[in-house]
Amino acid sequence: MFQPKIPTMPQPSGLVTPPAVVQPTTITPGTPAPAPAAAPEPSRPVVQLTPGTAVALVGAGSAVVLVVGTVLVSLLLAVAVTSASVAVCAVVLRSLIASNAKRR
Numbered sequence: 447m448f449q450p451k452i453p454t455m456p457q458p459s460g461l462v463t464p465p466a467v468v469q470p471t472t473i474t475p476g477t478p479a480p481a482p483a484a485a486p487e488p489s490r491p492v493v494q495l496t497p498g499t500a501v502a503l504v505g506a507g508s509a510v511v512l513v514v515g516t517v518l519v520s521l522l523l524a525v526a527v528t529s530a531s532v533a534v535c536a537v538v539l540r541s542l543i544a545s546n547a548k549r550r
């Protein structure tokens with residue numbers, strides 16, 4: 447039941463054609479292709495900052511800093527609350543174990 451069953455290769459049926467014979471061909475070296483001409487590099491457009499775009503960039507940067515700061519502070523607060531609750535649980539368990547040991 448747990449032994450693998452290996453399929454057997456069936457015998458070919460019908461007409462079987464022999465493999466075609468490949469004739470070797472001679473390779474004649476051709477003339478090398480000319481090197482492509484170097485394309486002139488397009489000049490990059492210069493970005494001009496107007497006072498409106500500068501104010502928009504400063505506003506967007508400030509918003510990103512505020513959002514990231516809020517997320518990081520909330521994560522830090524979550525870690526602090528969790529660690530404080532674990533510490534309180536540890537103190538309560540320690541107290542319960544100590545009082546249980548005194549009763550016996």
